[in-house]
Amino acid sequence: MIRYILQRLGESAAVIALMSFVIYALIGLMPGDPIDLMINSDPRLTPADAARLRAVYGLDRPLVDRYLSWAAAAIGGDFGNSRLHVRPVLDVMPGFLLNTVKLMGLSFILSVAIAIPAGVIAARRQNSRLDHVINLLCFAGISVPVFWLALMLIILFSVMMPILPASGIASVGGGGGIMDAARHLVLPVATLTIFSVGSYTRFVRAAMIEVLRQDYIRTARAKGAGPSRIVWVHALRNAMIPVVTVIALSFGTLFSGALITETMFAYPGMGKLIYDSIMGNDYNMALVTLLFATAVTLAANLLADLAYAWLDPRISYAAGEGARP
Amino acid sequence: MTAPLLSAEGLFKHFPLRGGLFGRRAGKVHALNGIDFAIWPGRTLALVGESGCGKTTAARAVAGLIRPDAGRLLFRGKDVATASGNDRKSARRAMQMVFQDPYGSLNPRLNVNAIVAEPLVIHGIGDGAARRDRVAEVLAQVGIDPRDGERYPHEFSGGQRQRIAIARALAPEPELIIADEPLSALDVSIQSQVLNLLKDIQAARGLAFLFITHDLAVVDYFADEVAVMYLGHIVERAPRAALFAAPRHPYTRTLLAAAPRPGGGKRRPGAVPAGEVPSPIDPPTGCPFHPRCPRAVSACRETMPILSGGDHAFACHNPEPVP
Amino acid sequence: MTDIVRPTAPPDGMLILFARRFADHRLALASLVVLLALALLAAAAPAAEWLLGVSANSVNLTIRFAPPSLAHPFGTDELGRDLLVRLLYGGRISLAVGIAAALASAVIGTIIGLLAGYYGGKLDALLMRLTDGVIALPLLPLLIVLAAVDLTKIGLPAELARDPDVSLYRMVVIIALVSWTTVARLVRGATLSVREREFVLAAAACGAGPLRIMAVHILPNVVSPIIVATTLSVGNVILLESVLSFLGLGIQPPIASWGNMLTGAQELIWSAPQLVFWPGALIFATVIAFNFLGDGMQDALDPRAITR
Numbered sequence: 001m002i003r004y005i006l007q008r009l010g011e012s013a014a015v016i017a018l019m020s021f022v023i024y025a026l027i028g029l030m031p032g033d034p035i036d037l038m039i040n041s042d043p044r045l046t047p048a049d050a051a052r053l054r055a056v057y058g059l060d061r062p063l064v065d066r067y068l069s070w071a072a073a074a075i076g077g078d079f080g081n082s083r084l085h086v087r088p089v090l091d092v093m094p095g096f097l098l099n100t101v102k103l104m105g106l107s108f109i110l111s112v113a114i115a116i117p118a119g120v121i122a123a124r125r126q127n128s129r130l131d132h133v134i135n136l137l138c139f140a141g142i143s144v145p146v147f148w149l150a151l152m153l154i155i156l157f158s159v160m161m162p163i164l165p166a167s168g169i170a171s172v173g174g175g176g177g178i179m180d181a182a183r184h185l186v187l188p189v190a191t192l193t194i195f196s197v198g199s200y201t202r203f204v205r206a207a208m209i210e211v212l213r214q215d216y217i218r219t220a221r222a223k224g225a226g227p228s229r230i231v232w233v234h235a236l237r238n239a240m241i242p243v244v245t246v247i248a249l250s251f252g253t254l255f256s257g258a259l260i261t262e263t264m265f266a267y268p269g270m271g272k273l274i275y276d277s278i279m280g281n282d283y284n285m286a287l288v289t290l291l292f293a294t295a296v297t298l299a300a301n302l303l304a305d306l307a308y309a310w311l312d313p314r315i316s317y318a319a320g321e322g323a324r325p
Numbered sequence: 326m327t328a329p330l331l332s333a334e335g336l337f338k339h340f341p342l343r344g345g346l347f348g349r350r351a352g353k354v355h356a357l358n359g360i361d362f363a364i365w366p367g368r369t370l371a372l373v374g375e376s377g378c379g380k381t382t383a384a385r386a387v388a389g390l391i392r393p394d395a396g397r398l399l400f401r402g403k404d405v406a407t408a409s410g411n412d413r414k415s416a417r418r419a420m421q422m423v424f425q426d427p428y429g430s431l432n433p434r435l436n437v438n439a440i441v442a443e444p445l446v447i448h449g450i451g452d453g454a455a456r457r458d459r460v461a462e463v464l465a466q467v468g469i470d471p472r473d474g475e476r477y478p479h480e481f482s483g484g485q486r487q488r489i490a491i492a493r494a495l496a497p498e499p500e501l502i503i504a505d506e507p508l509s510a511l512d513v514s515i516q517s518q519v520l521n522l523l524k525d526i527q528a529a530r531g532l533a534f535l536f537i538t539h540d541l542a543v544v545d546y547f548a549d550e551v552a553v554m555y556l557g558h559i560v561e562r563a564p565r566a567a568l569f570a571a572p573r574h575p576y577t578r579t580l581l582a583a584a585p586r587p588g589g590g591k592r593r594p595g596a597v598p599a600g601e602v603p604s605p606i607d608p609p610t611g612c613p614f615h616p617r618c619p620r621a622v623s624a625c626r627e628t629m630p631i632l633s634g635g636d637h638a639f640a641c642h643n644p645e646p647v648p
Numbered sequence: 649m650t651d652i653v654r655p656t657a658p659p660d661g662m663l664i665l666f667a668r669r670f671a672d673h674r675l676a677l678a679s680l681v682v683l684l685a686l687a688l689l690a691a692a693a694p695a696a697e698w699l700l701g702v703s704a705n706s707v708n709l710t711i712r713f714a715p716p717s718l719a720h721p722f723g724t725d726e727l728g729r730d731l732l733v734r735l736l737y738g739g740r741i742s743l744a745v746g747i748a749a750a751l752a753s754a755v756i757g758t759i760i761g762l763l764a765g766y767y768g769g770k771l772d773a774l775l776m777r778l779t780d781g782v783i784a785l786p787l788l789p790l791l792i793v794l795a796a797v798d799l800t801k802i803g804l805p806a807e808l809a810r811d812p813d814v815s816l817y818r819m820v821v822i823i824a825l826v827s828w829t830t831v832a833r834l835v836r837g838a839t840l841s842v843r844e845r846e847f848v849l850a851a852a853a854c855g856a857g858p859l860r861i862m863a864v865h866i867l868p869n870v871v872s873p874i875i876v877a878t879t880l881s882v883g884n885v886i887l888l889e890s891v892l893s894f895l896g897l898g899i900q901p902p903i904a905s906w907g908n909m910l911t912g913a914q915e916l917i918w919s920a921p922q923l924v925f926w927p928g929a930l931i932f933a934t935v936i937a938f939n940f941l942g943d944g945m946q947d948a949l950d951p952r953a954i955t956r
Contacts, residue, residue, distance in 0.1 A: 143936035148928030256788030
């Protein structure tokens, strides 16, 4: 098992290294390089100046060289400065990260809190009217375009009924306080929750149905356990195995959902940071934040696999290839 | 003495077992341990033995589905592995295979015409019209109405599907048919029909057969020569009559003794071997049969007996006496 | 020779069974109807243009934000263009790009899955690592980067790079590049099981080469899950395209797509919320219809499996 973990960590590290190169190259292909931007802002720069500046910044070196010097600095902990924020990248990130954690954390907890009961109820009353309604709502949740959902919520709660703020994390002009911060979180959290609760509920429902069909449930029933006890104690625990896996695997989509949500609500989190830095040609920031997102998603996948192996003793990763689902 | 159509020399095949961390090998299945046999044109060699003796592996090696670890396969005297592309292709064409499971050996998505025509397509035989004619011809030979060629396999019964499989094997005008237990999955009443079909076809076309089976009654009816296999070794190889009349290897004796005979009656004399067939992963030392052999002597545990004896060859240190 | 034998009575064809089970799934059936209607309407976009006497791109600043009227059944947008006609054309584009990208990713996924499943061994391990790697990437940030790439920097002439038609192909390409993984895994699994079946061995024994085996024997027997997975993926693809177009990185104006009709919609929520509502609602309806459709197909294909 330890060997498996180490192997996976090694692979993940390799993926991140590879991705760093790919992203570095891709970002280099984006419109406008730093020198062009400088020229745009200062028309007095002549082509000769531009060439000289390129040489100074090393922008005329081949891609691999530039990448390697970035990588060398990065390993040493120096990720460069953010152009837009005029500060080292690593100084800027934590604040945004915290905001995103708040947003994603709250939505995640809310989604799971809704999904588990809803999925269980739907599974117990399979094919009943309630089940069909829940299923319909789930489909709606996974089919709605997140950015449009955000717009609709804003229209509903900020325009038509001005009770909630449409953007930011705090009201302009001070005010501060928990209540204010909370009010600003309502719409973004609601958006992200609606986005993810649909798929989580479906997972829980499917897992529960599968488990309820198992023979050992019938055995417990035969032994006289009442229906509620069966459902909540035995089945739920076993249904959690695939649920945990899938939820962790859907971490990546949650991230994408968060990106849009933050951008729509001007919420200063990682998602918005990624978006702004890509669109604003803040190369260092874009590179680091993208890598961070990749690393987090990889970590979530690894944790999901490990949790799956730990929770289900029948799975053994010592058997080499073929054991992974 | 004519030259054999196909000869196998010293075929070895060991399948690695994947196990342990990250696929480290944890033993091997010793499927074939140096077997030799030959098939003459128009004659049938039956390969008999219990499950796990390696007969299916041998059949697949001949058919080219499995590459042996060592040994040679000679078709018309030419080594199939080292032959030129053309020679290899014509060897492939001349050897066609019929499988055990009539439900699995036909592609459910193709109609019968397409299935039977496939060898013709693969080997580039004839054009569209010629192929259609040939397909209709072989279908009729095996007793399937060519008008049903548009239908799909699931519309036919097991026996009919096996006939279609045979038609597919006959289409490219082969010289050798490798039949891997073609009757085992069929109902008993159908078995004799298909067996008779095979016999008729052999007579009509002068085909050679490599017939894999565990059913000695079939061997008695169909085979010219018999080779008995045990744990990847050929332990006895003889013409049919000689084998049935005077088996020399103790294992052959027990096989014959155990075979149900029509009409009931007492068992033929011969001790039933003790224990079960050992696993091909960890075969015994020396002669593979010695743990169960009623005639085992100390030499059997130490050295592997060599197959010898000319036309009626056997591999035993202490063979059954000639009656 | 032996007697000629005829086959036993054929059971119901697979297709009929499938259609019957599918029809039981009312939502899926309804979705099919809805999608066909949408497709027809979208195809009829030029007819609508002609009927109403307007063009999708005719800017008329004097009638901005006009409410619904006979001349403009859905009103006009911020540039005075007829909303209904733009919605219909947008539908064309969104549906076309969605289906094209879904098909393209299915092709990529099928090829990778077939190769991995058939050859096994090192190639399989390599391809599966690749697949896992792509699955593990954060989708939207990556797509944004890919969409933001300046095509002139990879050698495309400037006029071509700015051409809105090129933005269409680009959308299809980059979405296909990241969406093939589900199909690849599915096809690999199905290939692994089909590969062991005897008719594949029979073809190999006949002398069939790998290409023939994969194309004639394996592929037709793995096609049904591919179709279902592809149908289910169209919804996701449409969502991806609309997000990218919304952000201004996808389909470029003046070509209308439902997504880019919403670009800058945040300013409009105060003045003309109906312009925000309609394009998104149509995206919503289309995606949910494709999801129901795919779900119905999945149930019809294998009623015992728990899919929902």
